[in-house]
Amino acid sequence: MCAAGIALMIASGGLLAQSATDWFYTLGRALGIVAAVLMMTQVLLASRAPWVERAIGHDRAIATHARLGKLAIILMLVHAAILTTASGVYDGRSPVSQFLTWPQYGWFMLFAQIALATFTIVLITSLAAVRLRWPYERWHAVHMLVYVGVAFAVPHQFLEGSTFRTGGLSWWFWAVLWTVSIGSFVLFRLARPLVLLARHGLTVESVEPRADGSTTVTIAGRDVARLRARAGQFFLWRFLAPGLRGQSHPYSLSAAPGDRLRITVKASGDGSSRVRDLQPGTRVLAEGPLGVFTHASRSRGPIVMICAGIGITPVRSMLEEVTAGDDVTVIVRARSRDEAPLLDEVEQLCTERGARLHVLLGSRGGTWGTREQPASIGDLVEDPAGADVYICGPRAWALAVEADALGAGVSPDAVHREEFGW
Ligand SMILES: Cc1cc2nc3c(=O)[nH]c(=O)nc-3n(C[C@H](O)[C@H](O)[C@H](O)COP(=O)(O)OP(=O)(O)OC[C@H]3O[C@@H](n4cnc5c(N)ncnc54)[C@H](O)[C@@H]3O)c2cc1C
Structure with missing residues (x-):
């Protein structure tokens, strides 16, 4: 997509190569194109569009969204800095003076500056130092500014960027991409919950x-x-x-x-x-x-479900969908029996469905089991390499279980991990 965007830019005469400033300017525009592609990917990943959710799963979509997001904003800022500096050189202005002159090019450049300000706020508040100190809700509310930023940034791409002003293939390329990503967001993230409320x-x-x-x-x-x-x-x-x-x-x-x-x-x-x-x-x-933490993502016969604490919830519901003849092992880790949510129900379902159950009780330490009952998949499961392994619990713990599973020969595509935190 990035390559196609840059190719269209070059095809419409966007490769300036007479002087060092030309190259610098061209680089700035190319970075703007990469940033725009990343930004629309961001919007799509967070749109809850069913095809995105089915293809990569919700947590991977959100993890990719988080990873690409900072890069998209940084490229956006570099794009603005380069084009401001290079345009200033062409017109004999300092970068500051050029920045202040942008709104005279049209309302859309003032909008682009507002977008830049919102992206900067989102970038700063996404840095770990701020994010970990703020309550999730406050961080999330500020994070939503990124969509305001996108709405303010898009017009300048069509009205100022000469690649798009010329119309033709390039215009349609960007129009379709933005329509799909913003349309998915409006449809699935905003409208669908209201439709569900009305319908159900x-x-x-x-x-x-x-x-x-x-x-x-x-x-x-x-x-x-x-x-x-x-x-x-x-x-x-x-x-x-x-x-x-x-x-x-x-x-x-x-x-x-x-x-x-x-x-x-x-x-x-x-x-x-x-x-x-x-x-x-x-x-x-x-x-x-x-989410794709369901029986539908099984690719093997036997199934091993390993959970800790409140991570038992999806395992409890999946046990109900176990059918006769399924080879199922459930491993539950909890601090104590009194503090283990839903353990009584899981025990009953395991008995009814003929599933093997291991309950590891005690304090944390050593392995992903407990200090009192250390655990390894190789010891608890007869043939882990031939099974689908479902893991649900806190991130660090889930990663430790996954590493153990891979070490025991479980294929990476047979590991299904749901983390209770993004
Ligand atoms: C896919 C998934 C399934 C989950 N299922 C269960 C479940 O069945 N039972 C259960 O008790 N808990 C579950 N959780 C965890 C639960 O979502 C958090 O404990 C809860 O959101 C915390 O909110 P809070 O306001 O109480 O705490 P806060 O102090 O506001 O948040 C504590 C932490 O929870 C996470 N969190 C908070 N709000 C959200 C949000 N809207 N989206 C994503 N993460 C958030 C953040 O990492 C935050 O740092 C699940 C989490 C995920 C990601």
Whole structure:
């Protein structure tokens, strides 16, 4: 895409090569094209478009979005700096004077400057030093400015960039790319949750505090089966209740979906702690179903499901979809039996479905098992290399389990990891 964009730029006479300033200017424009492609990829990755979710999975889409995002913004800033400096040289102005002159080229250049300011704010607040100090909701609200930035940046690409002003193939190339990415975002990220609310009328049916401190919430609505959710998937939930309507959180289904959806939430911060106070009848906006942590991604016969803490939720729901004759091993790690969410239900399902269950209890340390019960996949599973391995829990722990699985001969494409944090 980047190569096509640059080729179209050159084809429309965009390669200036008379002087060093020309080369510098051309480089600035090429970087702008790469930044624009990265930016529309960003918008698409965060759009929740079903084909993106199916192709790479939600967490990989978000991880790629996070990785490419900073690069896209940095290239955008370098593009602006180079074009401002080179244009200043052509017109005999200093870079500062050229920057202040840009709005005289047209309203779209003032818009581009506003975009630059929003991108800079997003870049600074995405740096670990700020991000880790801020509550997730505040960081996320500021992060949303990137879409304002995109809306302000696009007009100058069409109205100032001479590649696009000339119309023709280049114009259509960019028009189609932006329409697909921004259109997907508006359709799936903004409109779809509202359509789902209207069509399914999801509401909280019951709220059940559990002895281990977690809370199970059942959500009912019209025609829930038409959501076509699978056990193991998650939704982004926004409960329209005081203190919660401003935030949406990912929670996995803790039971196989039928005419109701069920989640189980462990209090870890402000939003999750308020879930236990939800009242039946509260309306719910849901984005999803999302994720590929389901039986559909199995590529082998036997299946091993390994989870820690509240990471048990998708495993609990996937157990319900296990069919007779499936070779299933479940490994649950928890601090203690009292603190293990849903363990009683998992034990019962394992008995009913003939699945082997290993429960590792104790404090952290040594292996991905516990200090008291160290674990390795090779010891707990007969033929790990021939199985699909599903891992769900905190990131560092999940990575340790994955490394052990790969070391035991599990093929990388048979490892399915769901991390409860992005
Ligand atoms: C795919 C997935 C499935 C999950 N399933 C469950 C589940 O079944 N049960 C359960 O108890 N927890 C689950 N979680 C974790 C749950 O989403 C977080 O614990 C919750 O969002 C924390 O919000 P908070 O306001 O309580 O805490 P905060 O203090 O605001 O956040 C704590 C951390 O949680 C993460 N987080 C917060 N909000 C979001 C968000 N909207 N999107 C992504 N990450 C966020 C961030 O890393 C943040 O640093 C899941 C997470 C993911 C990514």
